[in-house]
Amino acid sequence: MATVLVNGQEVEIGASERLNCIQAAAKVGVEIPAYCWHPELSVVASCRMCLVEVGDKKPDGTVAMQPKLVPGCQTPAKDGTVIISDSPKVKEARKATLEYLLLNHPLDCPTCDQAGECYLQDYSFNYGRGYSRLNEPKNIKPDKTNIGDQITLFTDRCIMCTRCVRFTREISGSAELQVVSRGSHEEIDIFPGFPVNNPLAGNVVDLCPVGALCSKDFLYQQRVWWLKSASSVCPGCSTGCSITVDQNEERVYRLHPRPNEKAQGHFMCDAGRFGWKYTHSDQRLMSPETRTNGHVTPTDFDTVLNSVRAALIKAAQGGKGKIAAVLSPWMTVEEAYLLSSFLKGLATDVTLAIGPVRIEGHDDQFPKDIKGNVVAPVKFTIRAEKCPNRAGVEAVVTHFTGEVMPFEELLRLASGSQFKAVYLVGGDPEGWMTDIQAEAFSKVETVIVQDILPSPVLKHATHVLPSGTFVEREGVFVNHNGLAQLIHRSVRGPDGTRPDGRLLWDLAQRPGLIQTEALRKEIAGAIPALAAIASPELKGQGVLLEAAVAATV
Amino acid sequence: MAKFEPVLFARINKPDSTSLTTYKADGGYARIKEFLSMAPGDVTNLVKDSGLRGRGGAGFPCGLKWTFLPKDHPGPIYLCINADESEPGTFNNRILMEKDPHQLIEGIIIACHAIRSRNAYLYLRYEYGRSYRVLDAAIKECYAAGLLGKNILGSGVNLDIVLHRGAGAYICGEETGLIESLEGKRAWPRIKPPFPAIEGLFRQPTIVNNVETLCCVTQILYRGGAWFKSIGVPPDPSNPRDPGSYGPKLYCISGHVNKPCCVELPLGATARELIEEHAGGVWKGRKAKAVVPGGISMGFLSDKELDTKLDFAGPGKVGCLGLGTAAVVVIDDQTSMVDVLFNCCRFMSHESCGQCTPCREGTAWMTKILTRIRIGQGRIEDLDLLMEVAGSMGIMPGTTICGLSDGAAWPVKNAISKFRGDFEEYIISKRATETSAQKLMEVH
Numbered sequence: 001m002a003t004v005l006v007n008g009q010e011v012e013i014g015a016s017e018r019l020n021c022i023q024a025a026a027k028v029g030v031e032i033p034a035y036c037w038h039p040e041l042s043v044v045a046s047c048r049m050c051l052v053e054v055g056d057k058k059p060d061g062t063v064a065m066q067p068k069l070v071p072g073c074q075t076p077a078k079d080g081t082v083i084i085s086d087s088p089k090v091k092e093a094r095k096a097t098l099e100y101l102l103l104n105h106p107l108d109c110p111t112c113d114q115a116g117e118c119y120l121q122d123y124s125f126n127y128g129r130g131y132s133r134l135n136e137p138k139n140i141k142p143d144k145t146n147i148g149d150q151i152t153l154f155t156d157r158c159i160m161c162t163r164c165v166r167f168t169r170e171i172s173g174s175a176e177l178q179v180v181s182r183g184s185h186e187e188i189d190i191f192p193g194f195p196v197n198n199p200l201a202g203n204v205v206d207l208c209p210v211g212a213l214c215s216k217d218f219l220y221q222q223r224v225w226w227l228k229s230a231s232s233v234c235p236g237c238s239t240g241c242s243i244t245v246d247q248n249e250e251r252v253y254r255l256h257p258r259p260n261e262k263a264q265g266h267f268m269c270d271a272g273r274f275g276w277k278y279t280h281s282d283q284r285l286m287s288p289e290t291r292t293n294g295h296v297t298p299t300d301f302d303t304v305l306n307s308v309r310a311a312l313i314k315a316a317q318g319g320k321g322k323i324a325a326v327l328s329p330w331m332t333v334e335e336a337y338l339l340s341s342f343l344k345g346l347a348t349d350v351t352l353a354i355g356p357v358r359i360e361g362h363d364d365q366f367p368k369d370i371k372g373n374v375v376a377p378v379k380f381t382i383r384a385e386k387c388p389n390r391a392g393v394e395a396v397v398t399h400f401t402g403e404v405m406p407f408e409e410l411l412r413l414a415s416g417s418q419f420k421a422v423y424l425v426g427g428d429p430e431g432w433m434t435d436i437q438a439e440a441f442s443k444v445e446t447v448i449v450q451d452i453l454p455s456p457v458l459k460h461a462t463h464v465l466p467s468g469t470f471v472e473r474e475g476v477f478v479n480h481n482g483l484a485q486l487i488h489r490s491v492r493g494p495d496g497t498r499p500d501g502r503l504l505w506d507l508a509q510r511p512g513l514i515q516t517e518a519l520r521k522e523i524a525g526a527i528p529a530l531a532a533i534a535s536p537e538l539k540g541q542g543v544l545l546e547a548a549v550a551a552t553v
Numbered sequence: 554m555a556k557f558e559p560v561l562f563a564r565i566n567k568p569d570s571t572s573l574t575t576y577k578a579d580g581g582y583a584r585i586k587e588f589l590s591m592a593p594g595d596v597t598n599l600v601k602d603s604g605l606r607g608r609g610g611a612g613f614p615c616g617l618k619w620t621f622l623p624k625d626h627p628g629p630i631y632l633c634i635n636a637d638e639s640e641p642g643t644f645n646n647r648i649l650m651e652k653d654p655h656q657l658i659e660g661i662i663i664a665c666h667a668i669r670s671r672n673a674y675l676y677l678r679y680e681y682g683r684s685y686r687v688l689d690a691a692i693k694e695c696y697a698a699g700l701l702g703k704n705i706l707g708s709g710v711n712l713d714i715v716l717h718r719g720a721g722a723y724i725c726g727e728e729t730g731l732i733e734s735l736e737g738k739r740a741w742p743r744i745k746p747p748f749p750a751i752e753g754l755f756r757q758p759t760i761v762n763n764v765e766t767l768c769c770v771t772q773i774l775y776r777g778g779a780w781f782k783s784i785g786v787p788p789d790p791s792n793p794r795d796p797g798s799y800g801p802k803l804y805c806i807s808g809h810v811n812k813p814c815c816v817e818l819p820l821g822a823t824a825r826e827l828i829e830e831h832a833g834g835v836w837k838g839r840k841a842k843a844v845v846p847g848g849i850s851m852g853f854l855s856d857k858e859l860d861t862k863l864d865f866a867g868p869g870k871v872g873c874l875g876l877g878t879a880a881v882v883v884i885d886d887q888t889s890m891v892d893v894l895f896n897c898c899r900f901m902s903h904e905s906c907g908q909c910t911p912c913r914e915g916t917a918w919m920t921k922i923l924t925r926i927r928i929g930q931g932r933i934e935d936l937d938l939l940m941e942v943a944g945s946m947g948i949m950p951g952t953t954i955c956g957l958s959d960g961a962a963w964p965v966k967n968a969i970s971k972f973r974g975d976f977e978e979y980i981i982s983k984r985a986t987e988t989s990a991q992k993l994m995e996v997h
Contacts, residue, residue: 043744044744044908045744045954046741046908046909046910046954047909047910048909048910048911048952048953049910051952068952069952070952071744071952074744092945093945096911096945097910097911097945100910100911100913100914100915100918101910101914103914103917103918104914104917133938134918134921135922135925136918136921136922136924136925139917159910160907160908160910160913178739179739179907181907182722182903182904182905182906182907183902183903183904183905183906183907183913183916183917184902184905184907184913184914184916184917185907186907186913
């Protein structure tokens with residue numbers, strides 16, 4: 001246990017913690033401004049924004065301060081370290097550094113995407129001076145729009161913190177970005193013909209503390225202060241990156257990673273970052289339907305749900321093992337539980353399968369060297385399993401039926417006219433069923449399809465239930481590691497769709513509106529493997545399901 | 554006082570001074586076998602006791618630096634020879650390399666033995682083409698004579714010297730910038746700690762020494778530490794942290810003098826002595842207005858401070874940054890300090906590596922302000938602004954990764970505080986001639 005003094009306040013640092021002065025000060029809420037320092041990247045101490053006074057408290061109580069200001073990012077906080085970040089000397093140094101940084105900055109905040117979440121703005125407001133004393137023309141540097149397919153560089157806004165350069169060298173390993181020229185003429189640039197198009201490229205936009213690197217996708221779409229944020233989980237793969245969804249007026253504008261050491265760290269991949277577009281696709285299923293012999297009847301949810309319920313009850317009474325359901329690995333734990341418990345209530349011998357778990361290639365690990373070989377230690381992994389909640393849904397299904405029937409097995413049984421009614425849940429935006437697989441359901445009497453986008457199985461469907469995407473729902477995803485995290489509704493789905501939870505709640509004829517929190521308590525009580533999801537910790541960085549870890553390993 | 558007999562420069566005017574034959578004829582390499590049979594620690598102690606301080610600019614005690622290496626390091630240890638002599642006005646290493654390369658190579662062999670290094674990298678300034686050719690030939694001669702390579706003269710000591718040419722950047726003379734450059738990277742100085750002696754070239758312990766320092770090592774080994782200590786200035790008893798300035802030093806004198814030259818004198822020569830006795834006085838019968846004591850980053854001596862002793866402590870007593878490279882640049886009384894300072898700032902802003910914010914932006918800003926003053930748009934308050942910018946760039950309170958920022962700020966601080974009248978007069982007289990904003994744009 002070490003004690004550090006930050007502006008007179010005592011901070012306790014654990015024995016295993018290796019913190020620098022910035023991190024130690026943050027523990028008691030003291031902000032030491034910094035541009036170049038980032039917890040996941042190497043320390044370069046070049047922006048000189050985090051200069052603080054540092055000293056040592058001797059055992060006899062005297063304090064010996066170092067005469068110079070030192071960069072907080074580079075100075076380890078050890079037992080007895082004294083950090084002073086609010087002295088006039090420190091304030092003067094910050095003011096000077098900020099003035100330097102703004103000398104050649106174009107101050108084009110009104111047209112800059114970063115305005116509102118810009119560290120130059122924030123720190124200038126907090127620590128800077130109100131005017132510039134530069135009387136000479138500013139350096140003018142050309143914009144570089146060709147720097148990557150998804151990113152663009154406003155060179156003159158850059159403050160040369162080199163976070164982006166270090167990211168491409170240390171995390172993605174692709175090293176596309178570099179510093180060219182010298183002194184005040186230096187710029188971030190790529191080698192001609194080698195743009196930043198690695199699978200993690202979008203992170204450099206988040207890393208950029210100013211508006212230099214911008215996302216082409218988000219550029220000029222919204223002012224950031226219009227955006228409302230909700231914490232969520234990326235459904236793109238089983239890594240389950242913690243993310244923030246930014247939306248305005250029921251429209252998603254961007255996703256960005258939310259730091260979570262338990263999940264992915266600080267970053268996310270581009271596939272996930274730009275993988276929300278289907279939410280606003282005009283292909284979405286937008287009307288509940290009943291279909292008989294290819295004849296489509298648009299209807300409303302109450303009618304269709306009653307019809308679904310009646311069909312399922314009829315099938316259940318029609319003999320043993322006549323009902324089956326395919327649960328999607330894109331469902332939340334709550335939705336899987338609602339559907340499973342409802343069907344189990346109708347027929348104890350219900351067959352539950354998990355829809356195809358899409359596996360694409362192999363786990364993609366970073367950093368990579370120039371030949372594409374992974375370099376240890378691995379800092380980021382894009383997993384081959386392209387769904388967010390296989391582990392969670394499996395835990396629910398295992399609880400109800402003891403085993404999880406493989407999807408292929410269910411297809412075989414369905415094509416053998418085993419079932420009278422099948423409840424299919426989709427949700428995978430990439431398409432989860434082939435035409436041949438869909439044929440298996442041609443002989444089933446009642447085929448209920450709950451999905452977001454059209455799929456081949458629709459042509460055999462008797463009931464169609466348009467459901468919601470991950471930004472329209474609420475619930476728990478369990479990632480590859482057994483980490484349960486919450487997703488939150490950030491936008492309302494289009495008219496004619498219902499979030500899956502609400503749909504299933506109504507189908508099960510539970511009273512009132514869906515109460516996910518109460519439902520989680522119920523699940524935690526019913527399924528020991530998922531007991532942890534009722535814990536209050538779930539709301540922050542998520543909880544690890546010990547049992548789930550054991551089950552998936 | 555008897556005339557000082559040059560030691561480092563003893564051979565430079567002899568015919569064919571660069572060849573191994575003549576060097577050996579003059580007694581070179583005579584005792585190298587004996588030195589290599591000494592315990593490395595003994596060599597280090599000998600150098601440490603001689604009081605030799607690094608000649609590259611910072612004046613760090615050489616032997617002490619060698620002792621910082623980790624004991625029993627399993628991997629390789631490297632010696633880097635800093636021959637990236639780019640401080641304006643400095644040319645002493647060039648003469649040593651062009652005229653007496655074997656003195657340097659012998660120093661390298663001894664130093665490598667002392668620090669148990671098997672690989673030495675000589676980082677040579679790109680512009681020194683002649684030095685390159687001379688050194689290259691000398692190193693080849695040594696390999697042929699068994700003085701380099703495996704098992705030197707049967708002593709069991711191995712050593713390889715790699716001659717590396719820089720690409721013309723001033724910052725490569727900073728020791729960690731040099732190391733980064735050697736590794737093939739952008740020469741951005743590293744943050745310290747770890748210091749190179751712990752983790753330097755290729756992440757191994759590394760010692761970086763200047764050419765002149767290593768030549769001194771050769772002489773110390775041949776003549777003994779006591780001889781070295783008999784030359785120069787003993788420590789100031791009132792300053793317990795002053796280790797003294799011992800030994801001979803090569804002073805480069807250039808600028809507005811009749812006879813620019815490089816002379817070897819005991820440390821502690823005054824600027825006046827150098828100008829009057831060795832450089833033939835200020836040219837055209839003029840007087841010196843200002844003198845740079847040791848490369849432009851050390852600041853300026855005014856005409857009243859010409860009797861300052863140019864030892865490691867002397868320039869610091871009159872507000873300069875230090876002795877630096879002992880490159881004395883004389884500025885006559887017809888020259889405007891504004892022009893001199895502009896030249897300094899332009900150089901520093903061109904050579905700033907651009908890593909730390911204060912240096913990258915500050916050097917360029919000061920250049921812009923001085924440009925504006927020079928085209929007649931200066932204001933008196935610009936001088937205070939310059940002082941403030943220099944103040945926040947320099948040693949206190951703003952610290953940067955390497956010393957370039959301090960070195961860029963120091964001439965500004967010195968020039969404005971010591972020659973403020975010059976600047977004010979310049980601003981007022983220049984302002985009378987009208988200049989347009991267009992011109993300002995053109996200049997930038």
